[in-house]
Amino acid sequence: MTTNKTIVFVFLSIFALIISIALLVALSIYIRSSYIVLSAAVLSLIGSSLFLIRFLYRTFINETSTYKEKYTFWVMSYSMFIVVVFTIPLGYFINVYDQKRYTKNFLDLLNSVEFKSILKLGTENDVYVQLGNTNTGWSKTRLVLPESSNASMYLNNGYCGLNYDDDSSTSMKKSISKYLDKDRLKNNQIDLAKLSIMVHEFGHCLDMKRDFISFNTKLIPEKNTLIIGKNAIVPKMRSKAKDIESYLLLAQDSTLWKEVFADVYASGYMFVNHPNEAFQITKGLQEYRLKNKKDDPEHNSSCYLNVVLTSTKPKSNEELIKWSDKIREDKKCNSGFY
Incomplete structure (x- = not known):
């Protein structure tokens, strides 16, 4: 084989090795693949590894090589092969580990002050809230999938389901708690940033x-x-919602409308139940939404949160829904809802 062809084959093997590893991890974590696709990725991984070992042997080992050099080569080759073989189930191991971590966090959250506050709020509004467990919430909060998020809410037959992962919420919590007093934050028995997201x-x-x-x-x-x-449908589209099918289709185009209500409701809840920190929480959330408006325009409720900061605050949890509706209906923000 000529030097030029050898160089091409070596680089192709390296490319195949890298792509195979990435593909195997992706298939293990994200996609339910057929055995044919998985087998092809495994064979590509093993084949490219063996070719590289063969190339390295022919390049560095010859009749004049010492025993130490040969020993070193085979030890390194064996080590490389072990690493390659271990890579095959790597995605599976990552899945299992993260699911166990999620299960532990789920059990902690189930008994937390924050979730008990949500259950109490649910009782006040005549709705049961179920916390998403590893089977129902892990993939929606931990994997980078369409419509997955650090926290989400879904409606089921007569109850609401809450998915939440604290690790995935780190960045958002940091922004929300930006203006809170750090010493007071440490001594507080309730995580207000977490509670704000859940509300x-x-x-x-x-x-x-x-x-x-x-x-x-x-x-x-x-x-x-x-x-x-x-x-939950943008006002200008409501006349088109004739049945469940059209309602669900229009709901997809009403994301910002729904996000505004949720942010405003969460802020109002803070002003009722945690008035000393509510302004700082709302201000942090407003800046977080504004900072991410280009990447996430469907969550840009910053204008409405500014209205919250300057408006008359609710006095009780019973007032929150009507108060949130009123803020959302404010036309000063010109969000194209009407």
Whole structure:
């Protein structure tokens, strides 16, 4: 084989090695693949590794090589092969480890002051909140997948489900608690940044549950429909929401409308229940939304949070929904809702 061809084959082997490792990890963590695809990746990984070992042997080892040199070569080759073989199930091991970590955090969160506050708030609003466990919440908070997030809320048949991961929320929590007194923060028995995020998600539950019959069985209309309201739909689109299918389609285009309510509701909750820190929490959240408006425009509620800071605050949890609706309906922010 000529030197030029050898160089090409060596680099192709290196490329194949790198791509195979990346592919195996990605397939193990993110995608349920067929055995054919996985087998092809494994064979590519092993084949490229063997070719590189063969090339290195022919390049550095010859008849004049000492025993020490040969011994070193084979030890390093064996070590490389072990590392390559270990890489094959690496994605699986990462999955298992992270799921165990998530399970531990889930159990801690289940008994936390923050989640108990959410349960209490749910009871006050006649809705049960279920905390997402490893089976229902891990992939939605830990993996980089479409619509995954550090925290999320989903509506099920008559109850709301909350997914939350503290590790994934580090950056957001840091921004929200930016203006809080650090010494007071350490001595506080409740994580207000975490609670603020969770109340935000609960706000989605309250905003949307008003529209579904499964949460409001006393309001069953004469006509056969699951939709009894359009509160979570942008006002200018509400006339198009005729049934469950059109409602769900329009809901996808109403993300900012829903996020505004959730942020405003969370801020209002803080002013009612933690008034000494509420202004700082809201200010931190406002700056976080503003900083990320280009990358995440559907969460840019900064203008409405500014309205919150300058408006009359709610006096009780019972006032929060109407108060949040009123702030969201403020047309000063010109968000194209009307």
